[in-house]
Amino acid sequence: MMGALCGHAIASIALWALLVLCLSGLSTLGKARVRCxxxxxxxxxSDPVYRRERAFxxxxxxxxPFLAATLTAIASGAAPVWVNLLASVFLVSRIFMAAVHIKTEIxxxxxxxxxxxxxxxxxxxLLALVAVFFG
Known part of the structure; x- marks a missing residue:
């Protein structure tokens, strides 16, 4: 039942896994100017190869930390609206962060x-802790 209520959070975990795999593949592209x-x-x-490696x-x-916090929030019965919102915002921020990391030096x-x-x-x-100790 809780899984259905936290559908966005669960989808965020699945999409996060796909993003990390994409970053893994991107991190292997190209030759770095200098390697350690x-x-x-x-x-x-200034080296795009370094930026892709760092993004990954x-x-x-x-x-x-994302998986631990999200899964414990779901398992503890924390407020699904907040769990879904925070997991989704995390995912969106990290998608944008990966794009900024790879494409720019900002x-x-x-x-x-x-x-x-x-x-x-x-x-x-914190949602998980509140649900466990005060819910």
């Missing part, structure tokens, strides 16, 4: 979009 000893592109935001790595770094916009996603994760986690 580890094989990854050297830090250079950033998505990976955010995946576990650091303030990338940071703002990252912050929006970060706040959504915090909101989802």
């Amino acid at each position: 000893d580890c094989g990854r592109p050297k830090r250079d935001y 790595q950033n998505a990976l770094e955010t995946s576990a 650091q303030p916009l990338r940071s703002a979009l990252y912050g929006i996603g970060w706040l959504c994760i915090i909101g989802l986690a």
Whole structure:
């Protein structure tokens, strides 16, 4: 029953998985101007290969917190409207962030979009905690 009420949140998780896979594929395209000893592109935001690699790595770094917060919010019976809204806003902000990360060097916009996603994760986690302890 809760899954049906949180359909947007569940769809956001599925779409997030597809976005991360797309970023994975994009991260392998092209040759970096300079590579580190580890094989990854050297830090250079003017290099599109580096930006694609960072967009993918950033998505990976955010995946576990997003999944944990969203799934616990759903499982705890948190308010579905808020769970759906926050999960959807997270996804949209991260789609835009990936586009900004890959196509531009606009650091303030990338940071703002990252912050929006970060706040959504915090909101989802707080919804779960409130539902568990006070619901």
